[in-house]
Amino acid sequence: MGRYQNRGRLHFGGVISCCFLLMFTTVLSSYSLAQTEKIIVSISNGSQDTSSLYTYDTNGTNQTALFDFSNQPKDTSGLITGVHVSSGGQYIYFSSNNNQLYTPSRYNLFQLTSNASQLHQLTPGPNSGDFSQTCSTDCGKVSGVVDKGNGEPYANAPVFLEGMDLQYSQSDGSFEFTNVPPGERWLMAYRPGDSTVFDSQAVSVAAGAPVVATLIPNTTLKSNFQNPVPYSDRLYFILSSTSVQWITPGQNTAHTVYTATGSCSGIPDIDGMDVNPIDGTVAVADYQTGCTTNAGIYTMDKDGANPTLRVDMKSDTNWCGVSDVAFSPDGTRLAVVGCYNFSTNLIIYDTSSWAILGYVTFSDSAYTIYNTSIYGFSPSGDWLLYSAYTTDPALGMLAKIKVNTDGSIDSTQNQSLVHNVPIAGATWATLSNGPTPQYTLSVQKNGTGSGKVTSNPAGIDCGQDCSQAYDENTQVVLTATADQGSAFKGWNGANCSGTGTCTVTMTSTQSVIATFDLNSSSTAVILPVILTILGE
Incomplete structure (x- = not known):
């Protein structure tokens, strides 16, 4: 496996029995918190088609129900996976198959406030999942x-x-x-x-x-938006296992960072992805047997430039696969779940030299890269969160293992947090329940003509009221209506153009200009009148 500083082995005994599953009959109640460090866990039901979010203290105690889809207007179920938290701790991002009937995507990306008071569906379009819209004018x-x-x-x-x-x-x-x-x-x-x-x-x-x-209904192929990872104003994700892309939440334009290609005996796909929280470097696990490409772990900058193979798993035939990757909070380390010599390992790399700082090997061969997952580091970087099961997902466990200051792993400090439940996703983060930020949207009218600009949600009727404060990430749709004798010529600002509606995502203070000009047929042309006075 290359250079390393320590090696340990993980030993798990028999199944730990308890009454843990009985706790899930509790009705989800209102949830409030201040700035606090929590472990968020998605636990699925017995049929694996829906799950609920819970929070725990960092030692696995104090289970508190946070969110499920039971109160949603159209679809009251959904499996929650790929859980991540924004850097400020105010938003939880995840992927779910909730509302899949309404879009050409089986799994979509969602944004949840950390107190579970507001849920927004982010893909595949800016109005996805919004079933409370009404329209009385300009419909x-x-x-x-x-x-x-x-x-x-x-x-x-x-x-x-x-x-x-x-x-x-x-x-x-x-x-x-x-x-x-x-x-x-x-x-x-x-x-x-x-x-x-x-x-x-x-x-x-x-x-x-x-x-x-x-x-013409003739296809069964739906796309999948999965593993949302926030960085700055971007949200990175894996699309249908073949590409890494990013969007600005609330906008349609997707930017491709990496695509899995190659001629292989299997289908090239992306096994895992994470984004360095410090500089936006993207790490991708892309390993496929039967080809010389798709050779291991790659990194590239935040826009996809300079892709570089960092861990070449084809040059060492002992490698047999890779799944999850996760950066440490300071970006200096990358944790990986890898199969080496037919054993499953948790491995930590130095992201400067790409030397192995430490790893542990599962002693039981029943643990594989397909039933072992990592969910990132603790906010301090001294613990690694992971889950595993052997043959039955319902008997899964969530655990944390100690990461030393030199990056080595202390296998003697391996603590089970949640057990005998099917783990669908998890993350360890500092949550904040501060007020949702608001930003002001201002509309300015320009041109020789006249007209009105209105907004959905309400707030702008310009006219007279040409500015409004909206909650962060609110999607505001502006509609321009020209007065008689005028024509609407287009938008300028906030990435809007053309003469259709203008959709603005309130990630910052925004300003939009609407131009109205007089119709040419309405412009009066005054010709001089020449009078000839005939003298007598």
């Missing part, structure tokens, strides 16, 4: 047909439009949504009686511009 219309692909209509096909109630296509395949709030959203149709076969379109809704679509 749009979306209509169309659901077709079998040969001109024959699908009757009674379920049709979903984000933010609107479910409809079923008529006998001629037609459907129509009216009073649709403006903005970008996904339109979905499923084959009648089979919710696995669908078609989807991204539509942009605006007043006076009806959207007409034809949907």
Whole structure:
């Protein structure tokens, strides 16, 4: 495995029995906290299709229910994985299959305030998961047909439009949504009686511009947004196991950082990803048997430049796989779950020299890289959080193991925190329940004409009220309406352009200019009048 400073072995005895599972019948109650260090754990139910978030003290005691989907308006279940916390401790990010019927993605990214008071679905579009939208003015219309692909209509096909109630296509395949709030959203149709076969379109809704679509349900392939990792104003994630991308929450544009490619006996995929909290360096675990590429652990800068193979697992044939990777809080170390000589190991690398600082090996071969996961370091960097099970996920355990100041691992300090439960995800972080920051959005009108700008959510009616403070990460949709004799010419500022709606994500103070010009037909042309006075 290369250079190392110490090696230990992890020994786990028989199954620890207790009444732990009985605690999950407790109804989730309101949750409040100050700045405090907690371990957040996602524990799934017996069928593995939904889970709940709990917090624990750092020694595994004081279990407190934090969040589940039971009170959500459309889908009351969902498995929660890939849990991470923002650097300020105010937001929890995770991936879930909640609301999957409404989007072309099976798993999407979510943002939850640390006191669980607000939940936002971030993908695949800015209006995903928002089912409380109403529209009284400047509304749009979306209509169309659901077709079998040969001109024959699908009757009674379920049709979903984000933010609107479910409809079923008529006998001629037609459907129509009216009073649709403006903005970008996904339109979905499923084959009648089979919710696995669908078609989807991204539509942009605006007043006076009806959207007409034809949907042909003929695919079962949905994308997966997973493992959200916040860094600065970015949120990195793995898309469908083949690429690492990032978005600014609330905006549609995705930026690709890394793509798994290669000709292999297996399908190239990304095994794990994390982002250095200090400088944004991205670490990717990409190992695939049967090819010379996809050779191990790579790093690149925050934009994907300078990809470099740091741990070459093809040059040493004892390597047999890799899964999770996790940076330490100071960015100087990278923890890895790796298979070496057919044994599963927790390994810590120095991110400067890429020497192994320490590792421990699971003594029981039943622990593999497929049932062993790491969830990052403690905020101080002196503990590594991980989970493991042998053959039954329901008998999983969450544990912490000591990391010494030199990066070596002390296997004698290996403490079980939660046991005999199916662990779907976890993280160790300092949470903050401070007030949600607010930023001001200002609208300025420009040009020779006149008009009005309104907002959804309400607050701007410009007109007279041209600025409004909104909570951080609120998605504000601006709509411009020209007065008679004027025309709206477009937006400027806050990444808005064109003449459609303008969607602004309030991550900072924002300013938008709306330009209205007089119509050319409305411009009066005054010609000189020449009088000739004839003398007598």
